[in-house]
Amino acid sequence: MENNHGLLIVISGPSGAGKGTLCQELLRQMPDLRYSVSSTTRCPRPGEVEGIHYYFRQRQEFEVMLARDEMLEWAEFCDHYYGTPRFAVEQAIKDGMDVILEIEIQGALQIKKRFPQGVFTFIVPPSLDVLSERIHKRGTESEEVIQKRLATAIRELEYVTEYDYVVINDEVPLAVDKLKSILVAEKCRVKRKPFVFKGEYK
Numbered sequence: 001m002e003n004n005h006g007l008l009i010v011i012s013g014p015s016g017a018g019k020g021t022l023c024q025e026l027l028r029q030m031p032d033l034r035y036s037v038s039s040t041t042r043c044p045r046p047g048e049v050e051g052i053h054y055y056f057r058q059r060q061e062f063e064v065m066l067a068r069d070e071m072l073e074w075a076e077f078c079d080h081y082y083g084t085p086r087f088a089v090e091q092a093i094k095d096g097m098d099v100i101l102e103i104e105i106q107g108a109l110q111i112k113k114r115f116p117q118g119v120f121t122f123i124v125p126p127s128l129d130v131l132s133e134r135i136h137k138r139g140t141e142s143e144e145v146i147q148k149r150l151a152t153a154i155r156e157l158e159y160v161t162e163y164d165y166v167v168i169n170d171e172v173p174l175a176v177d178k179l180k181s182i183l184v185a186e187k188c189r190v191k192r193k194p195f196v197f198k199g200e201y202k
């Protein structure tokens with residue numbers, strides 16, 4: 001990635017940590033950010049819209065995209081495929097846009113290998129009790145799926161050390177402020193400012 005390219009911002013964290021809410025709020029407050037819409041083989045939840053929340057695909061269609069190397073990363077999570085369509089992200093980054101990928105850990109680790117310059121942030125809930133409460137409150141999954149997601153969440157928390165930043169999602173406005181601070185700081189990194197060496201400080 002060149003220095004004048006946009007930031008690739010990877011946000012992970014267990015199901016119920018509140019990544020979705022934080023990303024939506026971040027995008028509202030930073031309208032120049034781009035959100036990478038993933039493809040998935042899971043069914044839409046009530047209110048989810050094709051092309052906005054996800055591209056909902058059949059397993060076979062997803063496998064064709066994998067065979068064509070159209071995914072920047074992908075993973076199987078709780079019995080479904082999830083993946084980041086490559087083209088839109090690569091193009092946006094090249095055009096200097098900052099792009100957010102809200103993805104689980106296996107995918108984030110694939111991205112880290114390919115784009116070590118990415119900004120890797122892990123969102124955690126204030127406690128496991130709060131996490132369980134949030135997933136139950138969402139009311140969109142069966143108890144069996146909830147238990148599976150909770151077990152996955154506990155395993156996932158161990159991967160926090162693979163990330164650059166951790167944000168505890170206790171209060172949404174505070175957590176969003178922290179995310180904004182991370183992005184502002186990352187943009188000020190000397191290695192991302194080639195023009196400073198040419199004496200152009202704009």
Ligand code: 5GP
Pocket residue numbers: 012013014015019038039042073074075077082083084085102103104105106107108
């Ligand atoms: P959900 O089914 O709750 O929308 O998402 C389940 C998990 O899949 C979440 O941790 C979410 O961040 C992750 N996820 C969503 N899109 C992608 C993707 O494109 N790639 C990967 N690896 N994970 C994704």
